[in-house]
Amino acid sequence: xxxxWISFLVPFLAVMVSLLIAAVIILxxxxxxLKAYGAMIRGAVGSRLSWADNITKMTSxxxxxxxxxxxxxxxxxxxxxxxxxxxxxxxAVTVGLSLGNVPxxxxxxxxxxxxxxxxAFWASIAGWLKAKxxxxxxxxxxxxxxxxxxxxNYLVAGPFAVGAGVxxxxxxxxxxxxxxxxxxxxxxxxSSILLAIVAAIVIYIILEKTTTGxxxxxxxxxxxxxxxxxxxxxKNIVLTMAISGALAGxxxxxxxxxxxxxxxGAFTSDxxxxxxxIALIGQNNPIGIIFAAFLISSLRSGSNAMQTIGVPDDIIVxxxxxxxxxxxxxxxxxxxxIKASQLGKKKSPKLxxxxxxx
Amino acid sequence: xxxxxxxxxxxxxxxxYKLTILSALPLIFAGIGGVYSEIxxxxxxxxxxxxxxxxxIGVAFTFITGNPWLGLLLGMLxxxxxxxxxxxxxxxxxxxxxxxxxxxxxxxxxFTGFLMRPIFGQEGQTDFVSxxxxxxxxxxxxxxxxxxxxxxISSFFxxxxxxxxxxxxxxxxxxxGLRMRSVGENPRAADTLGVNVKAIRYFGVLMxxxxxxLGGMYLALxxxxxxxxxxxxxxxxxxxxxxxxxxxxxxxxxxxALLFGAAEAMxxxxxxxxVLPSEIKALLNLLPFVLTLIVVGGFVGRTRAPAAxxxxxxxx
Numbered sequence: 172x173x174x175x176w177i178s179f180l181v182p183f184l185a186v187m188v189s190l191l192i193a194a195v196i197i198l199x200x201x202x203x204x205l206k207a208y209g210a211m212i213r214g215a216v217g218s219r220l221s222w223a224d225n226i227t228k229m230t231s232x233x234x235x236x237x238x239x240x241x242x243x244x245x246x247x248x249x250x251x252x253x254x255x256x257x258x259x260x261x262x263a264v265t266v267g268l269s270l271g272n273v274p275x276x277x278x279x280x281x282x283x284x285x286x287x288x289x290x291a292f293w294a295s296i297a298g299w300l301k302a303k304x305x306x307x308x309x310x311x312x313x314x315x316x317x318x319x320x321x322x323x324n325y326l327v328a329g330p331f332a333v334g335a336g337v338x339x340x341x342x343x344x345x346x347x348x349x350x351x352x353x354x355x356x357x358x359x360x361x362s363s364i365l366l367a368i369v370a371a372i373v374i375y376i377i378l379e380k381t382t383t384g385x386x387x388x389x390x391x392x393x394x395x396x397x398x399x400x401x402x403x404x405x406k407n408i409v410l411t412m413a414i415s416g417a418l419a420g421x422x423x424x425x426x427x428x429x430x431x432x433x434x435x436g437a438f439t440s441d442x443x444x445x446x447x448x449i450a451l452i453g454q455n456n457p458i459g460i461i462f463a464a465f466l467i468s469s470l471r472s473g474s475n476a477m478q479t480i481g482v483p484d485d486i487i488v489x490x491x492x493x494x495x496x497x498x499x500x501x502x503x504x505x506x507x508x509i510k511a512s513q514l515g516k517k518k519s520p521k522l523x524x525x526x527x528x529x
Numbered sequence: 530x531x532x533x534x535x536x537x538x539x540x541x542x543x544x545x546y547k548l549t550i551l552s553a554l555p556l557i558f559a560g561i562g563g564v565y566s567e568i569x570x571x572x573x574x575x576x577x578x579x580x581x582x583x584x585x586i587g588v589a590f591t592f593i594t595g596n597p598w599l600g601l602l603l604g605m606l607x608x609x610x611x612x613x614x615x616x617x618x619x620x621x622x623x624x625x626x627x628x629x630x631x632x633x634x635x636x637x638x639x640f641t642g643f644l645m646r647p648i649f650g651q652e653g654q655t656d657f658v659s660x661x662x663x664x665x666x667x668x669x670x671x672x673x674x675x676x677x678x679x680x681x682i683s684s685f686f687x688x689x690x691x692x693x694x695x696x697x698x699x700x701x702x703x704x705x706g707l708r709m710r711s712v713g714e715n716p717r718a719a720d721t722l723g724v725n726v727k728a729i730r731y732f733g734v735l736m737x738x739x740x741x742x743l744g745g746m747y748l749a750l751x752x753x754x755x756x757x758x759x760x761x762x763x764x765x766x767x768x769x770x771x772x773x774x775x776x777x778x779x780x781x782x783x784x785x786a787l788l789f790g791a792a793e794a795m796x797x798x799x800x801x802x803x804v805l806p807s808e809i810k811a812l813l814n815l816l817p818f819v820l821t822l823i824v825v826g827g828f829v830g831r832t833r834a835p836a837a838x839x840x841x842x843x844x845x
Contacts (some may be wrong), residue, residue, distance in 0.1 A: 485639045
């Protein structure tokens with residue numbers, strides 16, 4: 172079997188196995204897993220409204236998945252997409268609020284750039300700490316997530332506060348809001364999905380066709396060899412984090428510009444963490460990540476429908492956890508694949524050593 | 530009351546010191562748990578998830594059986610099982626330990642959320658259950674100042690003392706401790722000398738699961754008597770920072786945890802002593818996280834991780 176096939180099969184089998192285990196768990200609380208999954212599929216792709224919901228969710232998931240995946244390629248575990256997305260949203264609101272009568276042609280790009288800069292800055296703090304002091308990016312990005320969360324709460328309860336009820340910011344000016352791509356009755360598909368797909372293609376080109384991409388991958392593959400080859404590790408770590416954060420920041424900005432038009436506490440709703448699952452399923456490949464984002468957004472939109480027939484939607488988080496577990500333990504799945512292929516023909520492919528291929 | 534007065538009043542009151550110790554307890558348990566795992570060479574950033582699952586299981590079984598001690602025992606078992614998943618793929622399959630631990634955090638979060646409704650019929654938080662009782666010592670209560678801190682205090686305080694001293698003794702005064710440290714520094718050399726690297730690593734990771742679960746259960750069964758979905762709110766990661774600042778040593782981890790506990794206690798005290806608008810409260814909540822960032826950023830002295838920390842070991 173070709174190694175390309177294996178790298179597709181590992182996440183595929185991980186998803187299948189986790190759905191199976193989740194089915195057993197659903198059975199254990201006395202519900203019918205077939206009914207639950209049926210409701211999930213209908214909720215995800217069963218109607219025009221569910222498609223609209225699905226694609227709206229997919230936009231930010233695609234971008235946080237790209238953010239985490241890009242970091243992975245450079246050997247950086249950016250677990251902070253959540254906080255970077257929040258900072259992107261905050262910056263987009265800050266700029267979007269003050270634009271008044273500026274025409275959309277200027278207002279929209281300005282707001283987007285502000286969001287990307289916010290995310291890039293936030294991620295760079297962790298990148299800088301890692302490069303300068305060796306601080307592990309996992310702990311520092313988690314802390315930055317919490318700090319961003321509390322900053323958002325501070326802003327919507329203080330300087331930005333508007334109206335009664337849930338603490339929230341005012342709406343950004345009309346000219347900075349992104350139009351819908353398609354509106355049919357209550358369902359509308361945001362145009363931001365196009366920007367997210369463009370971002371995926373741009374990241375693909377950066378990774379595969381540019382010197383920057385080569386350096387990023389070289390550092391991720393073997394930092395010592397890369398440094399010996401004249402590539403600055405610390406410069407690359409900060410740069411990687413900045414690009415990664417810019418993508419998560421873009422997710423926050425687009426969420427503000429096309430969905431809520433404002434921020435409130437926890438408006439990122441764990442999509443930064445979902446990015447980790449998506450990057451791992453997509454094998455850190457931008458094109459793979461597009462499909463992985465669609466899978467996870469389908470699970471997420473479908474889980475709401477599952478909830479209505481009595482299966483708590485947290486089962487989706489369990490499924491994501493099990494998927495990640497098996498991707499981490501990809502050797503287990505590789506061994507299964509080898510055993511399965513040996514049942515067919517009496518050959519012994521040297522797949523076990525393929526742990527680090529590509 | 531102004532800021533200066535409030536801070537001074539806090540420092541002068543026994544309550545501040547009591548709150549410092551109590552806030553440090555979950556960090557002490559989880560942080561020392563981290564020491565066990567990392568000293569044998571397996572990173573375990575899933576402490577947060579283990580704390581959460583431990584707290585939930587502890588509360589769920591206390592709810593079902595009515596006995597918090599039984600809940601505590603089963604919560605520890607839950608932490609053991611969850612950490613076994615991490616140990617198995619890290620030790621047997623050379624899995625990426627950061628990725629595996631991330632999976633555990635999600636699995637713990639998903640399971641607690643998923644089981645909330647079937648068991649308690651509601652989401653967000655569970656019913657109140659019986660807490661682990663406090664320990665009252667009359668003789669201590671009569672001492673001025675000290676008595677107000679230690680006179681009546683959570684049983685977890687005494688469990689923590691046993692854990693701190695016991696762990697220090699185990700790691701630095703017994704052959705097992707020596708083996709654990711050698712496996713974390715140089716597994717190949719330890720292997721050559723006949724140390725069972727795998728078994729030692731399993732022991733380290735499983736201990737981290739038991740202790741992190743204890744830390745989570747202090748929050749649920751020792752402090753408020755219920756489980757809340759947003760628990761432990763980053764404390765698992767702050768515990769990792771305490772472990773780093775404590776230089777992968779149980780006693781050092783305890784001091785670092787007390788430092789974080791003091792920041793938390795000051796936050797609580799200021800919010801009760803002063804009338805603060807909600808946005809200022811939100812900013813005060815930042816303190817422990819900023820402190821952690823400064824600590825892991827290495828601005829508070831250099832520390833050194835075990836050499837083989839996070840590196841899978843395979844026999845040739």
